[in-house]
Amino acid sequence: MSDLRVWYAARDPYHCAFRMIRLLSRNGAGLPIDQLRVLDMLLMYPSLSLRMKLPAEVRKTMLALRLPPLKALFVSLPGTASIWQDLQLYQSTALKQLAGRSLLKQDALRDRYAALAPDQLPSALRDRVEAENAEQAALMTFLIDDIATLPVSGSDNIFKRAGVPARGPIA
16 A cells, blocks of 8 residues: 655745745735745635735725635634744745745845845746736735735734734744
């Protein structure tokens, strides 16, 4: 009898790196690393957006996506803070891989900011990113145009709204 191996995209640093490239290429300008981590979590588990405390217009956009309710998902997701904590290791590894391959601008990383170095991105990877982003255009628009515009500081910041600690470990 053979062993059954189960692959979890959330625990694959290469998949995480791909998700981060998708987010950064859709954003264009780059993002603060902690904000990128929240967006990556929501790209991995879009239904977690249903748990967020969002402004009315952003909530309206989210509801238009018709995300499956958390109870209807194949896996039972723990609390958002637990997922955030679990993803930290893989997100840190992904960021180090991207930086090590010079796919992120080094000067931005020193300021805890992630920005793609687009000229370093292989064309096959760029094409795959564009195809995936086009396939999930509504979700990517919601994440970048709505969620990423939430403030990163103040009493109603993106971290409090998402239910995660304000800062993660240093990548």
